[in-house]
Amino acid sequence: MNCSCENCHIQAIFFKSINSDELDEFCGARVEKIIPAGTTFIKQGDKIRSFKYLKEGLIKLHRVDDAGNKQIISFGTPMDFVSIHNIFAEETYSYSVTALETSTVCIFNIDIIKRLIKTNGEFAENLISTKSRASNRILSNSLDLISKSMYGKVASVILFFHEKIYFTMGFDLPISRKEIAEYTGLSIETVIRVISEFRRDGLIKVYGKRIEIIDKDGLMSIYEHS
Amino acid sequence: MNCSCENCHIQAIFFKSINSDELDEFCGARVEKIIPAGTTFIKQGDKIRSFKYLKEGLIKLHRVDDAGNKQIISFGTPMDFVSIHNIFAEETYSYSVTALETSTVCIFNIDIIKRLIKTNGEFAENLISTKSRASNRILSNSLDLISKSMYGKVASVILFFHEKIYFTMGFDLPISRKEIAEYTGLSIETVIRVISEFRRDGLIKVYGKRIEIIDKDGLMSIYEHS
DNA sequence: CGCGGCTTTGATGTTCATCAAGTAAAGTGG
């Protein structure tokens, strides 16, 4: 009955084009769910039964590859469509999704979305754009990481949380060293060593999970020049 | 006037749902173009003006990242929508496209496609599925590569051309050692050394660009166990 | 308390890039 959440991207896609009957039907089938930090609420291999949207919080997309390696694919912030990468192409999820912070997820009926694509062209177009941007961003990050050294990789993680999530010079890393390793493809020890080196070189201060950026230009320079 | 190319995936998307007026309009605006091997027919940064489909041949998608590194993103075979990754999200291409073999490309009017998405729901749904599968495949390959050693990376390239392109034990590699390096993120010398080692170990025979797979199980095992 | 997981550092070894040098192959201009 209620789609009146502020800042909801679904709204942006909808209100451009949807009529009130469609809106009622769509919102009537919405369920909001609070996910505690650490909970894996989508598991790789699960059948796709609904369309999920991150209203609030922070999540990670991750997977286990054929050889058994754990990998973090990307981090998701509010406005991200959690299900969007697989929902129109596969029967099952090819990745898992875990809340890094307590998160709120909106769950929609998947058939209503699919029907809307067919009946509402503007909605379809907006959805295609949104999906394209989302996958391009992930692929671009992944390609960026491949060509960087361990310094560039670790710097990119610190700068990501600074510039995209917390916006402050000091923040608590929402992920462990091990997760940084899974995201960058480095070993845990290498991640720790690079962080220690950044600390010794005066680029950052470190107190456990707490990071304070001291020399942002220095970090950026390391990030850019690999 | 003519969309009667056999095996054309556009047809599969269209004939499910399109009416004859739409088909005429769409096909009337189609241009077929032969691209000689080696030609870069889409350049990173170019404005997107049309929707391109690979009818025949073999192409590579590649880019230059912020630090100036050349990277090959993926290889495209017939049935691939060359433009699909950017066309609904960006104004310009974020990658270049070069023909590796002489290729035939069908060029469609982009506005007609965009209009069809709005007016034909089934077409929109098919396009979303196709696009999802295409980007998932690329991302999955990219993630696979990150966690593999130099042996697994080179083996994956050889097996890719064997299993996805030529289907025979012997074939001519359509790319140079340097391009293998750009795809895998390894140095040229490392690529050559791994190929030589595979040869010495009796996994493959090598005569310049010509590759013959001798021990496919051995290669597969290297690929799988990184 | 004791256990398991996360973090840190050091020592060591492997993986890989870089530099250097040379051969082969392929285009280029006269």
Place this chain on the structure above:
DNA sequence: CCACTTTACTTGATGAACATCAAAGCCGCG
């Protein structure tokens, strides 16, 4: 057609980047 340059390929020697192994401290939790 041949000298000439350029580009692709190959191998060896060396060193840097990174992983692995080992040991120890820290912390939360049953």
